[in-house]
Each structure stands twice: as structure tokens, then as C-alpha cells.
Amino acid sequence: xxxxxxxxxxxxxxxxxxxxxxxxxxxxxxxxxxxxxxxxxxxxxxxxxxxxxxxxxxxxxxxxxxxxxxxxxxxxxxxxxxxxxxxxxxxxxxxxxxxxxxxxxxxxxxxxxxxxxxxxxxxxxxxxxxxxxxxxxxxxxxxxxxxxxxxxxxxxxxxxxxxxxxxxxxxxxxxxxxxxxxxxxxxxxxxxxxxxxxxxxxxxxxxxxxxxxxxxxxxxxxxxxxxxxxxxxxxxxxxxxxxxxxxxxxxxxxxxxxxxxxxxxxxxxxxxxxxxxxxxxxxxxxxxxxxxxxxxxxxxxxxxxxxxxxxxxxxxxxxxxxxxxxxxxxxxxxxxxxxxxxxxxxxxxxxxxxxxxxxxxxxxxxxxxx
Amino acid sequence: xxxxxxxxxxxxxxxxxxxxxxxxxxxxxxxxxxxxxxxxxxxxxxxxxxxxxxxxxxxxxxxxxxxxxxxxxxxxxxxxxxxxxxxxxxxxxxxxxxxxxxxxxxxxxxxxxxxxxxxxxxxxxxxxxxxxxxxxxxxxxxxxxxxxxxxxxxxxxxxxxxxxxxxxxxxxxxxxxxxxxxxxxxxxxxxxxxxxxxxxxxxxxxxxxxxxxxxxxxxxxxxxxxxxxxxxxxxxxxxxxxxxxxxxxxxxxxxxxxxxxxxxxxxxxxxxxxxxxxxxxxxxxxxxxxxxxxxxxxxxxxxxxxxxxxxxxxxxxxxxxxxxxxxxxxxxxxxxxxxxxxxxxxxxxxxxxxxxxxxxxxxxxxxxxxxxxxxxxxxxxxxxxxxxxxxxxxxxxxxxxxxxxxxxxxxxxxxxxxxxxxxxxxxxxxxxxxxxxxxxxxxxxxxxxx
Numbered sequence: 001x002x003x004x005x006x007x008x009x010x011x012x013x014x015x016x017x018x019x020x021x022x023x024x025x026x027x028x029x030x031x032x033x034x035x036x037x038x039x040x041x042x043x044x045x046x047x048x049x050x051x052x053x054x055x056x057x058x059x060x061x062x063x064x065x066x067x068x069x070x071x072x073x074x075x076x077x078x079x080x081x082x083x084x085x086x087x088x089x090x091x092x093x094x095x096x097x098x099x100x101x102x103x104x105x106x107x108x109x110x111x112x113x114x115x116x117x118x119x120x121x122x123x124x125x126x127x128x129x130x131x132x133x134x135x136x137x138x139x140x141x142x143x144x145x146x147x148x149x150x151x152x153x154x155x156x157x158x159x160x161x162x163x164x165x166x167x168x169x170x171x172x173x174x175x176x177x178x179x180x181x182x183x184x185x186x187x188x189x190x191x192x193x194x195x196x197x198x199x200x201x202x203x204x205x206x207x208x209x210x211x212x213x214x215x216x217x218x219x220x221x222x223x224x225x226x227x228x229x230x231x232x233x234x235x236x237x238x239x240x241x242x243x244x245x246x247x248x249x250x251x252x253x254x255x256x257x258x259x260x261x262x263x264x265x266x267x268x269x270x271x272x273x274x275x276x277x278x279x280x281x282x283x284x285x286x287x288x289x290x291x292x293x294x295x296x297x298x299x300x301x302x303x304x305x306x307x308x309x310x311x312x313x314x315x316x317x318x319x320x321x322x323x324x325x326x327x328x329x330x331x332x333x334x335x336x337x338x339x340x341x342x343x344x345x346x347x348x349x350x351x352x353x354x355x356x357x358x359x360x361x362x363x364x365x366x367x368x369x370x
Numbered sequence: 371x372x373x374x375x376x377x378x379x380x381x382x383x384x385x386x387x388x389x390x391x392x393x394x395x396x397x398x399x400x401x402x403x404x405x406x407x408x409x410x411x412x413x414x415x416x417x418x419x420x421x422x423x424x425x426x427x428x429x430x431x432x433x434x435x436x437x438x439x440x441x442x443x444x445x446x447x448x449x450x451x452x453x454x455x456x457x458x459x460x461x462x463x464x465x466x467x468x469x470x471x472x473x474x475x476x477x478x479x480x481x482x483x484x485x486x487x488x489x490x491x492x493x494x495x496x497x498x499x500x501x502x503x504x505x506x507x508x509x510x511x512x513x514x515x516x517x518x519x520x521x522x523x524x525x526x527x528x529x530x531x532x533x534x535x536x537x538x539x540x541x542x543x544x545x546x547x548x549x550x551x552x553x554x555x556x557x558x559x560x561x562x563x564x565x566x567x568x569x570x571x572x573x574x575x576x577x578x579x580x581x582x583x584x585x586x587x588x589x590x591x592x593x594x595x596x597x598x599x600x601x602x603x604x605x606x607x608x609x610x611x612x613x614x615x616x617x618x619x620x621x622x623x624x625x626x627x628x629x630x631x632x633x634x635x636x637x638x639x640x641x642x643x644x645x646x647x648x649x650x651x652x653x654x655x656x657x658x659x660x661x662x663x664x665x666x667x668x669x670x671x672x673x674x675x676x677x678x679x680x681x682x683x684x685x686x687x688x689x690x691x692x693x694x695x696x697x698x699x700x701x702x703x704x705x706x707x708x709x710x711x712x713x714x715x716x717x718x719x720x721x722x723x724x725x726x727x728x729x730x731x732x733x734x735x736x737x738x739x740x741x742x743x744x745x746x747x748x749x750x751x752x753x754x755x756x757x758x759x760x761x762x763x764x765x766x767x768x769x770x771x772x773x774x775x776x777x778x779x780x781x782x783x784x785x786x787x788x789x790x791x792x793x794x795x796x797x798x799x800x801x802x803x804x805x806x807x808x809x810x811x812x813x814x815x816x817x818x819x820x
Contacts, residue, residue: 034565034566034569087711100402130819211558212560242735243735244736244737246735302791344723347721348721348784352721353791357789367478370480370481370482370622370714
């Protein structure tokens with residue numbers, strides 16, 4: 001008798017499991033439908049990624065104009081204008097650095113834009129020989145914003161010394177050429193990435209919502225976390241603070257030669273990360289579907305709030321630092337490591353809690369499960 | 371005792387075990403080829419600079435390029451098992467090579483690999499080549515009947531696997547919170563038809579949890595009784611195919627489906643053998659008239675074999691309960707978690723970073739895990755205390771050898787279990803380099819706050 005009841009129960013479950021798929025094509029309650037991932041990707045592409053690349057393109061062309069003026073007339077006023085355009089563009093860059101997907105990934109865009117510390121030997125060699133392939137991997141640490149940082153702030157001890165390189169120096173034309181080539185290269189690469197987004201990749205990106213290791217959704221989420229952990233937490237703060245070495249390495253800060261904007265750049269990067277998490281549009285305040293609304297959909301509002309709180313805590317810790325991390329590390333490195341710890345706490349929330357909630361397939365683990 | 375003696379004497383038809391042998395051998399051979407072709411020999415066994423070992427089996431060492439030879443032996447012996455060619459030698463070779471492979475790297479521990487190891491161990495003692503085997507041809511003898519206990523022992527092992535898996539599902543996360551299915555199923559949104567609908571339904575998560583538990587507990591019994599057997603087999607097929615669609619579980623579903631055929635009666639298996647015989651005869655003419663058919667097979671060295679089998683099952687029945695000897699939440703500490711048929715019970719992730727400190731000066735730096743571990747190793751290490759400890763010792767030795775002084779190894783580990791918020795997992799103040807692995811409770815695991 002017991003057997004019959006058990007098998008009866010199982011039969012019912014079995015039939016229910018098999019047949020209900022047909023009955024429930026329209027979900028009973030709207031709250032239980034699937035999250036609109038395409039909507040999230042659309043918001044990210046249209047309101048964040050593409051506008052951010054457009055913003056960078058604009059500030060790079062301002063930079064190019066300032067550079068032209070400076071090359072034509074290398075004086076203090078034009079150098080100051082060029083430096084200011086460089087900083088604006090460098091800040092714009094912080095808003096696209098995380099997007100290592102599509103064309104950017106294919107052409108190793110970020111490797112050609114912001115690998116630091118810059119190798120001054122490579123830069124000087126390139127200038128001296130006058131023959132170089134800026135796209136070559138060996139030149140990754142001799143191009144982009146860090147190379148400009150050196151060209152605008154590091155060529156001499158004083159501004160007079162720097163201006164000398166572009167004026168009376170025997171090699172001045174070579175310096176000007178290299179400066180020009182660097183800026184053109186950055187413009188060209190950025191244009192290539194942006195055009196790809198606006199012509200074809202946007203639609204590919206939005207359509208790729210599957211939960212597979214290679215889908216845009218999963219790659220983008222993984223890339224975002226990877227950037228936050230490596231590009232922001234480690235490279236901008238942790239490595240110079242000596243978190244991964246026996247002694248601090250202050251010369252590894254971002255914009256080392258400028259000496260006063262490493263904090264500003266790090267804060268900009270953190271803002272970009274937080275805006276992306278919240279789906280806040282580039283240069284605006286409106287927001288749409290995002291990782292945050294995805295978490296809310298999954299009933300994990302408390303986690304979304306925790307992540308934002310932790311971002312804010314980290315921002316507070318970074319704001320406490322000297323404008324120049326180099327100075328901060330050399331005077332009171334504890335504060336620097338505290339900022340690192342605050343950033344690290346958010347890594348746990350993103351990498352463990354958020355990834356678990358999304359249950360995305362990760363691209364790096366290929367093995368059977370139980 | 372008398373009843374036991376009578377039971378051990380009982381004979382039954384030999385064909386179910388022969389069919390089992392063929393199915394098992396072919397599936398194993400295919401598994402090895404599949405593993406090889408996916409490039410996992412490289413990623414799992416050759417690429418890592420450091421392997422996670424099982425406690426007590428640290429002497430199992432990687433073989434470098436001979437690993438390919440090991441896999442070749444494993445696959446070939448599996449194929450010989452299927453043929454019933456030098457069966458005893460083949461199954462021993464298979465057991466040893468397969469188990470060696472599994473013991474090499476703890477990162478890839480799966481319950482079904484363990485199942486295959488112990489099943490192949492059991493098969494060493496069973497006369498699976500009694501009929502329809504190449505051994506019959508060259509020994510010129512085959513057997514119609516074999517001891518009934520030999521087939522029953524496989525049924526018992528399968529029964530244990532299912533029933534214990536069912537028992538393990540009786541916990542509050544699984545039944546009351548539908549965890550971790552509530553996390554896993556909605557992420558299958560891209561399945562056709564059911565992805566955006568059924569998989570998103572709260573009631574469906576509960577229905578799957580409860581029916582999964584009932585399925586595991588009841589299926590051995592439903593398979594045992596003749597009246598429910600076909601229904602049970604249909605359930606087995608449905609359940610395993612369904613889980614195969616949902617989760618990346620490799621060969622396990624097929625192994626279980628083929629294995630459960632052993633529950634069917636001899637007539638069913640005779641038909642399979644007759645079919646295989648016809649297929650074979652169409653390809654090659656095999657002279658079978660020289661084979662002398664004996665009615666009964668008698669197990670040799672019975673006085674040794676029977677106690678071994680009894681000891682084997684006693685261990686199998688007790689081992690899954692060893693967690694009771696440890697304090698704390700089993701899913702959190704994982705002390706006594708493996709080898710116990712706890713399947714798909716946890717969605718557990720961690721983020722674990724190691725701090726190498728100088729005990730005298732207090733200077734420290736963090737380790738980049740990717741410098742030492744493959745992504746798969748890092749993932750598994752991040753939430754399992756025995757991995758964390760073993761890795762901490764590896765790091766301690768590594769940096770001591772590099773010339774660092776007074777090396778201390780601390781860990782900052784955060785783990786999230788079944789949708790709970792992540793929390794600190796390991797006592798940050800404990801120098802793990804001074805802690806030793808043992809079967810004792812690891813008191814540096816912080817208790818789970820629920």
C-alpha cells in the first residue's frame with residue numbers, strides 16, 4: 001500500500017513537472033518573470049558605454065588641438081593649456097577603462113592607453129631613433145596617458161627644462177613628433193572602438209543575453225569585476241602602497257610625473273564604477289536597468305545597498321588621502337592601505353555575493369560539476 | 371548465521387552482471403577519451419605548479435607527461451573490462467589508475483568520481499566475466515549462474531548512493547528555502563520554453579527541491595520491486611536527463627542510467643545479450659562451440675572475499691555519518707563533507723587572500739593567487755578549509771625558500787553560502803603556517819552566523 005502511495009505521489013510530481021511547462025507560458029504573477037537583461041545591456045550600451053567613448057573622443061580632440069597649438073608655439077601658456085586638456089582626457093578615460101569587451105578587447109585597447117609606470121627608457125629610445133611601432137606590445141609602456149604624463153611633466157625638473165626639450169634642444173623636432181604621434185594614436189584607437197560600438201557591436205552586445213561563458217552579459221559582468229579588482233583596487237592603490245610587495249612602490253602611482261592628480265583619477269574611476277553598478281548615465285543623473293536593479297529583482301536589495309555603502313566608504317577613505325599618492329605613501333602609508341582595505345571589502349561583495357546571486361557562468365572554469 | 375550462509379550460497383543468472391560490465395567499461399572508456407579531448411589532462415594535471423592532495427595521500431605525485439600514459443592505461447583497461455578480456459587484471463588496473471588520477475588533485479573532487487572508484491574496487495571481487503566475455507573464449511569455459519550476492523552488492527551500492535543523497539537533502543536550506551535551486555534555476559533563463567517561465571517560478575524551486583529529495587530516498591526501493599520497476603526506470607531516465615540539461619554534470623547521468631539497469635531481471639538482460647550477440651556475429655564469426663558451459667560459478671577465496679565485501683559496505687554505511695563527530699555547521703566547515711553523497715546541496719563561493727608576514731617586524735604583503743593557482747584551483751580553494759590550510763603551507767614554504775624570514779601566513783577569507791551574505795570565514799589572527807592538518811576540528815574556522 002505504502003509503495004502505491006509513494007509511486008502515486010511520484011507519478012503526480014512527474015506529470016506535473018512534465019506538463020506544467022506548457023501551462024505556464026504566460027507567468028501567473030508578473031513579479032516572477034525573468035529579469036530584463038537586454039534592457040540592462042541596452043541601458044549600459046546607450047547611456048553609459050557609448051556616451052563615455054564619445055566623451056573621451058571629444059576630450060581627445062580638444063587635447064589634439066591643444067597639442068597642435070603647443071607644437072606650433074611651445075611656450076608656458078600653451079604647455080599649461082595642453083596639460084589641462086590632458087587631465088580632462090585622462091579623467092574621461094577613467095570612464096571607459098573597465099570596458100574590455102568587443103573591439104577594445106580585440107585590439108588590446110587599454111594596453112595601449114594606460115599601462116603605467118611608463119618606461120622612460122623606451123620613450124627616450126623611441127624619440128632618439130625616430131622609428132617605432134606604437135602598437136607593438138613592447139611599446140605598451142611607452143604610449144598612452146602615462147607617456148604623455150612623462151612628456152608633459154617629466155622631461156625636466158622645471159617647466160623651463162621641459163620647454164627646452166621642445167624649443168632649443170637639438171632633438172626638439174623629434175620630441176614634438178613623438179608627442180604628436182602619441183596623441184594621434186590614442187585618437188585613432190578610440191575612434192576605432194567607438195565606431196565599432198555605434199555601427200555593429202551595440203546590437204550584438206544587447207542581443208547576447210544568454211547565460212553562457214562567452215555571452216556579452218556574463219563577460220561584461222566578469223570584466224567589470226576584474227577591472228574593479230585589478231585595474232582600480234590593485235593598480236591604482238594596492239601595488240604602489242606595497243600590498244603585493246615587500247616594500248611600497250610609490251613610483252608606480254598613476255600620473256607619477258604630474259605629482260598631484262593620482263587621487264583625482266582614482267576617485268573618477270571609482271565614480272565610473274559606481275555609476276555603472278547603478279546604471280547611472282554618463283555625465284548625467286538619470287538611471288536605468290543595471291546590476292543594482294538586477295539585484296533588486298532577485299530580492300537582494302540589501303546587497304545592492306551594501307555595495308553602494310561600501311563604495312561610499314572607499315570613496316571617503318580615498319578622499320582622506322593626499323592629492324598625490326606618492327606623497328601619501330611616503331608620509332603615511334597606513335592611510336593608503338586603509339583605502340585599499342575599503343576597496344577590497346567591495347571586491348568580496350561583488351565577486352562573491354553579487355556573482356552568486358546572478359549565478360553567471362564564469363569563463364575561466366571549464367570542468368564537470370557534481 | 372544460517373540464513374546468511376544460505377544467502378551466500380544462492381545463485382542467479384549471470385547476464386545482468388555481464389551487461390553491467392559492458393556498460394560500465396564502455397562508459398568509462400568514453401569518459402577517459404572525453405576528458406582527454408577536452409584538454410583537461412593539461413589544465414587539471416599538467417599546468418598547475420602545485421596540486422592539492424588528500425590528507426594521507428600526499429605521496430601520490432604528479433607524473434608529468436606520463437600522465438598521458440596513465441590515462442591511456444585507464445581507458446584501455448576500461449575497454450578490456452567491457453570486452454571481458456583479462457577481466458580481473460583489467461578491472462584492477464582500472465581501479466588503480468582511475469583512483470590514482472583522482473587522488474592526484476583534490477580540486478576536481480566529484481562524488482561521481484568517488485563512486486566510480488569504489489564501484490570499480492567492488493567489481494574486482496565480482497565475476498563479471500562469467501558469461502559473454504572474451505575470457506570465456508580463451509579459457510573455453512563460461513558460467514550460467516553466479517552467486518546472487520554479487521549482483522545484489524551492486525544494487526546495494528547504488529541504493530546507498532541514492533538513499534544517502536536523499537538523506538542529505540533533508541535540511542532546512544534545501545526543503546524550507548529551496549536553496550540552492552532558487553539561485554541556480556532562475557539563471558537557466560535561456561533554456562527554450564521553460565527558461566523564462568517555469569525556471570523563474572518560486573513554487574517550481576520548491577517542487578524541484580522536494581521531489582528531488584523524495585526521488586533520491588525512494589528510487590532504490592521503487593527499482594527493487596518488480597511492479598514499480600519500469601516506472602522507476604522511467605523516473606531515473608527523466609531525472610538524470612533533466613539534470614543533465616540544467617547542470618554541467620558530465621557523464622554522471624549516463625553512468626547512473628546504465629547502472630540502474632542492473633535492477634532488471636535476467637530475462638531483460640538475456641535479450642540485451644542476445645541482441646549484442648547477433649550484432650557481433652554479423653561482424654565477426656566467433657566460434658563458441660568449444661566453450662564448455664558450467665551451470666554455476668563459485669567464488670574463489672571466498673573466506674577472504676566475503677569479509678572484504680562486508681567490510682567495504684560497513685565503511686560505506688558509516689563514512690557519511692562521520693560529520694557527526696565534528697562540531698559546527700557541516701556545510702560551513704565541510705568537515706566530513708566529502709565521500710558522503712552530498713550532491714548539489716550548496717552554492718558556496720569565497721574570496722580568500724593570503725598575507726605573508728614577517729613574525730619579527732610585522733611587515734607583510736599580499737599574495738596574488740593567480741601566481742600559484744589555476745582559476746579552478748583558486749575557486750575551489752577559496753571556500754574549503756583543508757584547501758586553504760594546504761595552500762597556506764605551500765606559500766609558507768615557498769616564501770621561506772625565497773629567503774623571507776620568520777614567515778607567518780594569515781588569511782582573509784570571506785565566504786557566502788546558499789544566498790546568505792558573505793561573512794568572515796577564517797580567524798584572521800591565526801598563523802596557518804603553524805596549523806597542522808588532521809581529522810580533528812579546525813578551530814580556526816569561524817562559526818557561521820545565520
